[in-house]
Amino acid sequence: MAMDTVRVGIIGAGWMGVVHAQGWQSNAPRGEVAAVADVSEDRARHIADRFASGRAKIYPDLDVLLADPSIDAVDICLPHHLHTEAILKAAAAKKAILCEKPLCLSLEDAARIRSALAETGVIFQAAHNQLFQPSLIEARRLLEEGVLGRIFVIRSIEAGQNRGFKTGRAPVEMGQGESSWSWRSDPRKSGGGEVLDTGWHGTYRLLALANDRPVEVTAMAGRYFVEQIDAEDTGFLLVRFASGMIGEIATSWAFSFASGWQFEVAGEHGSLAGNARRLVHQLAGWSQPAERTNEPVVTYTREITHFIDVLLRGEPVAASVDQAIRVLQLIKGAYRSVEEHRAVSLPEDPTRL
Ligand SMILES: NC(=O)c1ccc[n+]([C@@H]2O[C@H](COP(=O)([O-])OP(=O)(O)OC[C@H]3O[C@@H](n4cnc5c(N)ncnc54)[C@H](O)[C@@H]3O)[C@@H](O)[C@H]2O)c1
Known part of the structure; x- marks a missing residue:
């Protein structure tokens, strides 16, 4: 242009x-x-x-x-x-x-x-937006360089207690209109529950770290805290990648984890973990992990x-349309897995299930 x-x-x-x-x-x-x-x-x-x-x-x-x-x-x-x-x-x-x-x-x-x-x-x-988190960018660089060797397991976490539904108040100061929670309570408008909504972040983060094609998903979901939706507020997804690597997505509007990590990766030579302010990585034989900290950034602006x-x-x-479609396929596969209590295969064409 x-x-x-x-x-x-x-x-x-x-x-x-x-x-x-x-x-x-x-x-x-x-x-x-x-x-x-x-x-x-x-x-x-x-x-x-x-x-x-x-x-x-x-x-x-x-x-x-x-x-x-x-x-x-x-x-x-x-x-x-x-x-x-x-x-x-x-x-x-x-x-x-x-x-x-x-x-x-x-x-x-x-x-x-x-x-x-x-x-x-x-x-x-x-x-x-979370692809622009400094710790994730650095973790992807380290993985690309092969610092951890062959990767075995990746965990992606997107969990926080959502009290918005309880109060019904709009999340930030904005003009008059429908509450952000009202259309989310209507499955015809929201299209699902927490896994499709906030779990979307955990899913694209897992795929970005894995840099591999997901081939199978097994999931469990439940509703523990948000009574206003007729859908899950929590989901756990186990993902098998083409290389054999295992991914896990833990996502929730019911709670957060004390550790505060957004991702953890473990492989042949060591492991790493990151969140909005920190990235640590520890290789076999090191007495201490290496740590980098950063000021939090506004990922939406980035x-x-x-x-x-x-x-x-x-x-x-x-973040291309093909990557977004792969995220949707994985999440749709997870919902099918919850419904049918089984592992669901993910075809190579991301628009199919
Ligand atoms: N990336 C993130 O961290 C993040 C966080 C929250 C929401 N989101 C996403 O942002 C999107 C919007 O969510 P939100 O929480 O801002 O919702 P919201 O309800 O606060 O805002 C939606 C706006 O759309 C307007 N609207 C509704 N129908 C319309 C129409 N036909 N034409 C024009 N305007 C219309 C509403 O009046 C409202 O102001 C969703 O896709 C949501 O998942 C992303």
């Missing part, structure tokens, strides 16, 4: 709309919130006033925003059931796309999205920086 600034339209001005708008503002002047669309005008205006000095255009829906030729890209922050339509329409309108997780709710929709992106050539990035680099500098996308 021959331009210096990506003019983005944010679609969905709720919790993530606000967080992403902050991220775009932090990326000025390379990024600018030029328009906001939401069924709640109050919410759209709140973002325009707070993160675009009142200059962003306010639109009542996605169609009018997509018809605006001054918009280069869209940032989709809508409830889950609206992702597919928004992506397909944005691709038809030739707008570059950053889309919140989950990509969509079915593998059939994933296949339609993949075809539409291939046909239109539109750039797509999944909003896999994912937007990356999206801008993709658009302005032609950098390769760190």
Whole structure:
């Protein structure tokens, strides 16, 4: 794209709309919130006033925003059931796309999205913000260099007690509108429970560390804390990779673990573990682990920086549609495993199960 600034339209001005708008503002002047669309005008205006000095255009829906030729890209922050339509329409309108997780709710929709992106050539990035965590970036570099040798086991953890459902309050200050928890309580809109929602992060993190194809998943799920949803609030997934390596995803809205690790990897020469502030690795024979610490970063801002680099500098996308589809396949496989009490094979084509 021959331009210096990506003019983005944010679609969905709720919790993530606000967080992403902050991220775009932090990326000025390379990024600018030029328009906001939401069924709640109050919410759209709140973002325009707070993160675009009142200059962003306010639109009542996605169609009018997509018809605006001054918009280069869209940032989709809508409830889950609206992702597919928004992506397909944005691709038809030739707008570059950053889309919140989950990509969509079915593998059939994933296949339609993949075809539409291939046909239109539109750039797509999944909003896999935690890929930009410094400890994860460094861990992936160490694994790529073979520091741990052959990897045997990878654990990815995404667990925290979700009290939002109890209070019904919106997670951050934002304009008037439907609560972020209300559509999540409706399975037709959320498409699942915690595993599809927050577990999405644990899943793409596992796949990023593994750098291998998952071939089988076995899962258990339960509901322990969140009474307001008719779905699981906790899931444990065991994943077999093509190389024989084992992956585990522990994900929950019911609790967090005292250790605070987001990932642990163990292999031939040693092991490592990381979270938002620390990465430790210990090789066989070392008396102490090596440790790196970092200031916490706003991963949402970094994912937007990356999206801008993709658009302005032609950098390769760190979270492609194919990677997002693989995440969906694994999660769908996990739900089938829970339902049928068995291990589920994951075909090579990620749009099939
Ligand atoms: N990456 C993360 O850490 C993270 C965290 C929270 C949410 N999310 C994701 O962000 C997305 C949005 O979640 P949220 O928590 O911000 O939800 P939210 O309910 O706070 O925001 C959704 C917004 O969409 C608006 N909306 C609904 N229907 C619309 C329509 N037809 N047209 C235009 N606007 C419409 C609502 O009014 C609301 O303002 C979801 O995909 C969710 O999974 C990601």
